[in-house]
Amino acid sequence: MKQPRRSPKRSKVELYATVLEVIKVHPEGARITKMSYGVGVPIDRLKPILNDLASFGLLQTLISEDKDEGRFYVLTPRAFEFLETYWKMKSFLEVFGGSVQRDFLV
Amino acid sequence: MADYQVPRGGVAKLEHIDGELKVGNKARIEASNGKLVIVSKSAYFAGASQVSCNFECDSLHVQHGGTLRVNGDLIVHKLLDVNHSIDVSGLIKAGEIDVGGRIYSKVIECDGRTRVGGFLDVKEKLEARSVDVGGTAEAGEVTLQDLNVGGVATVRGGTITGKIRVGGKFESKAPLEFGDLKVIGKILLPANCKGEKVSTFGRFSAAGNFECKELENKGRMEIKGNCKSQIIDSSGKLTLLGSLEVSREFDTWGTTEISGVLESSNLRIAGSFEAQRVLVNNEIELVGQAETREGMKGDVVFVHSGSKYKGILVGGKVEIGKSYEVVSNWNTKWAGQNLAFRLVGKETRVEDIYAKEVHLGHASRCRKIFAEVVELEAGCVAEEINYTKELRGEIDKSFINRFPKKVTLLPNPPL
Numbered sequence: 348m349k350q351p352r353r354s355p356k357r358s359k360v361e362l363y364a365t366v367l368e369v370i371k372v373h374p375e376g377a378r379i380t381k382m383s384y385g386v387g388v389p390i391d392r393l394k395p396i397l398n399d400l401a402s403f404g405l406l407q408t409l410i411s412e413d414k415d416e417g418r419f420y421v422l423t424p425r426a427f428e429f430l431e432t433y434w435k436m437k438s439f440l441e442v443f444g445g446s447v448q449r450d451f452l453v
Numbered sequence: 454m455a456d457y458q459v460p461r462g463g464v465a466k467l468e469h470i471d472g473e474l475k476v477g478n479k480a481r482i483e484a485s486n487g488k489l490v491i492v493s494k495s496a497y498f499a500g501a502s503q504v505s506c507n508f509e510c511d512s513l514h515v516q517h518g519g520t521l522r523v524n525g526d527l528i529v530h531k532l533l534d535v536n537h538s539i540d541v542s543g544l545i546k547a548g549e550i551d552v553g554g555r556i557y558s559k560v561i562e563c564d565g566r567t568r569v570g571g572f573l574d575v576k577e578k579l580e581a582r583s584v585d586v587g588g589t590a591e592a593g594e595v596t597l598q599d600l601n602v603g604g605v606a607t608v609r610g611g612t613i614t615g616k617i618r619v620g621g622k623f624e625s626k627a628p629l630e631f632g633d634l635k636v637i638g639k640i641l642l643p644a645n646c647k648g649e650k651v652s653t654f655g656r657f658s659a660a661g662n663f664e665c666k667e668l669e670n671k672g673r674m675e676i677k678g679n680c681k682s683q684i685i686d687s688s689g690k691l692t693l694l695g696s697l698e699v700s701r702e703f704d705t706w707g708t709t710e711i712s713g714v715l716e717s718s719n720l721r722i723a724g725s726f727e728a729q730r731v732l733v734n735n736e737i738e739l740v741g742q743a744e745t746r747e748g749m750k751g752d753v754v755f756v757h758s759g760s761k762y763k764g765i766l767v768g769g770k771v772e773i774g775k776s777y778e779v780v781s782n783w784n785t786k787w788a789g790q791n792l793a794f795r796l797v798g799k800e801t802r803v804e805d806i807y808a809k810e811v812h813l814g815h816a817s818r819c820r821k822i823f824a825e826v827v828e829l830e831a832g833c834v835a836e837e838i839n840y841t842k843e844l845r846g847e848i849d850k851s852f853i854n855r856f857p858k859k860v861t862l863l864p865n866p867p868l
Contacts (some may be wrong), residue, residue, distance in 0.1 A: 372586065441656065
């Protein structure tokens with residue numbers, strides 16, 4: 348079984364982008380358990396990240412009336428803007444010979 | 454056999470279940486006939502379990518953590534819903550696929566959507582209506598309508614008829630036919646790919662000949678072969694190691710280097726441009742710097758104020774040193790505006806001109822002019838003027854090194 352190549356340590360912003368990309372796959376709302384497997388981060392570490400993203404206005408939390416269904420997370424339009432800008436900035440920096448981590452997230 | 458339950462850690466030999474199957478964590482399913490287990494309704498797996506045969510069911514749900522491993526083919530008529538990961542050694546055939554973590558398979562045939570949160574790895578063939586992956590997708594030959602990947606997507610050729618949206622990097626290792634390809638990061642394509650539209654903001658590289666109806670380049674584009682297109686809009690750097698054929702518009706706002714011949718219907722250059730030879734059916738507009746080794750030919754050629762062109766210029770009507778007002782009306786693109794204003798008032802410089810009608814504007818300099826009609830503005834400089842019909846304008850306020858000659862026959866233009 349081939350393992351995906353992953354850089355040794357993801358920066359906070361890279362992690363934010365990954366979380367948002369995983370939620371984007373589920374436009375009707377993503378659940379935290381499934382999300383944690385997609386992002387590759389345990390739920391206890393994912394919760395504060397989701398809180399951060401929600402406080403930045405990138406996420407919206409939907410609470411289902413059915414208790415078994417729990418919470419769902421959906422992206423706000425600002426999150427789509429963030430993702431587009433993040434990937435653009437990353438590609439610009441690649442062309443210019445830099446990196447998001449080195450140049451912006453010291 | 455009616456509904457059946459396999460306890461946690463248990464091993465069950467099954468053949469046909471006419472109902473639901475519930476399987477505990479770390480259990481193993483085997484086929485009593487050695488080949489196939491069929492479940493008429495849904496199958497529920499608590500987590501990491503193993504199926505040592507082909508498996509067929511109406512819908513399949515894998516809860517909690519761990520990877521469900523299937524040594525054989527997996528056929529799910531409706532939804533394949535996996536919270537964590539699934540690893541199938543053979544084919545996955547499903548109505549719809551929704552995986553939270555990772556999915557590994559040899560072949561996937563999905564009638565509807567395939568959604569994967571983390572990683573998709575299909576060794577041989579991937580067929581689906583749309584594929585959405587949050588992280589990374591690696592697939593063999595693909596037949597898809599749409600592909601959306603957050604991070605990196607690698608495919609081994611095939612067809613993607615609709616939209617391809619990739620955040621980080623998109624790579625095809627074999628010729629690909631595609632619809633609308635938009636990648637914010639990097640695009641790597643082999644030779645002989647064909648598409649409808651490409652939009653790139655980072656790097657684009659095609660390893661050989663490339664054909665696409667519409668190209669939008671806002672980064673660095675490199676094509677190591679010939680290219681055919683209808684519309685090209687490049688505001689970054691475009692490098693082409695072959696020839697370029699554009700049937701409608703070619704606008705370049707950044708840097709363009711073409712090793713071979715450019716054939717286009719219209720050409721607008723704002724920035725820096727280099728080619729072996731340029732053949733344009735209609736209009737050429739130049740604001741900036743251009744150079745050709747064998748010359749540039751167009752029906753109407755405007756070289757705007759402050760621009761420089763090295764090489765032979767051939768045209769029906771050629772205007773050198775045209776004022777910036779026309780340029781500022783081009784459109785609102787940053788590069789065009791910026792260049793237009795920066796170049797105002799500087800000397801316009803070209804080399805030999807072969808045309809029917811030449812207008813040499815103020816502060817414009819050229820070498821030899823061979824034309825039927827030549828019009829000069831005050832302050833222009835020409836080394837030599839040969840004309841057949843008329844020489845007009847402010848001749849006495851112009852600087853002409855040799856006395857203008859009226860000739861009966863002009864030399865044939867080199868293009």
